[in-house]
Amino acid sequence: MSSKLAWGGALAVALGVALWAGARASRPPEAPPALTHRDVPAGPARRETQGFVGVAVSESVEIRAPFEGRLEQLTVRPGDAVAAGEELGRLDPRPVQQEATMAEARLAAAEAEVSRVELEAREAGETLARYLRSPAGAFSEQELATARHQEQSARIRLTAAQAQVRERRAVLAQSRQRLEEATLRAPCAGKVVERRVDPGGWVGGGVLLLRLLREGPVQVRFAIPEEALGEVRVGSPVWVELPSLGRTVKGHVREVAPEVDAASRMVFAQAVFEAQGEVEGLVVGTSARVLSPGAQAR
Known part of the structure; x- marks a missing residue:
C-alpha cells in the first residue's frame, strides 16, 4: 500500500512539473493548492494514533x-x-533418605581407610628415617631401596584414600541437598x-x-512492528491505555528486545508504570495499548 502511494505521489509530481513547465510562459505562476488530509502520508503518525498492542504481565x-x-x-x-x-x-523423601544413609556409611569407611593408611605411611617414613640415620654399611643398598619404596607407596595410597574421602563427602552433600529439595x-x-x-x-x-x-509491579509487554523500530527506545515516555480499568496511565519503556521475532516480524518490549497505585486491580493477561505522548494528546 505505501509503495503504491509513493509511486502515485511520484507520478503526480512528475505530471505537475510537466504541466507547470508548459504553462509558465503563457500565464503567471499560481499559488500552490492547499494540502488536505488526503495528501498527508499514512505512516508513523497513524501508527502512533493506533498505538502498539500489549498485554499486562508480571514476572x-x-x-x-x-x-x-x-x-x-x-x-x-x-x-x-x-x-x-x-x-x-x-x-x-524415603528413597533419598536411603541414598543419604548409604553415602554416610561409605564416607565412614573411606575415613577409616585414611586413618589406616596414615598409620602405614607414618611407620614407613619412620623406618626410612632410621635407615638414613644409621652408620654407613649398617643396611644394604637393597634394604635402603626397599624402605624408600615402601615409604613412597604408603604416601601414594594415602593420597588416593584422601581423594576417595573427598569424593564420598561430595556424594553425601548431594544426597542431603536432594533430601532438602x-x-x-x-x-x-x-x-x-x-x-x-x-x-x-x-x-x-x-x-x-x-x-x-x-509479588511485584505489573508491567506491559507490547509488540513493535519491524518498520517502527526507530520510534521506541529504552527510556521513552509512553501512555498506556487500560480498557479493563477504563483509564490511561503514564509510563516509560524499560527494555526492548535486541532482535526481531522471526515468526511475527515484531520486536517485543516492556513498559513500566510511573505510579503502581494507578493500576491497582489490574489483572495480569488483560489487554493494553501503548501510545506515545503525542498520540495520547491527540
Missing part, C-alpha cells in the same frame, strides 16, 4: 520437580497467596496461578508442578 516463577519420584503432597491451588519460603508440597518451597512471595499435577502420582525430574506470579 512468573516455575516450580519444577527437583528429581524423579512420587509426589507425596501438594498443598496449594491456583489463587492461593504464598510467602517466600512457604512449603508448597513434598516429594516422597524434596520439600517444595516458594522462592518468593506471590500468587499461585497454575497447578499442573495432583499429589500421589509419579513425576519425572524437571516436570513443571506449579507456576507463581511474583
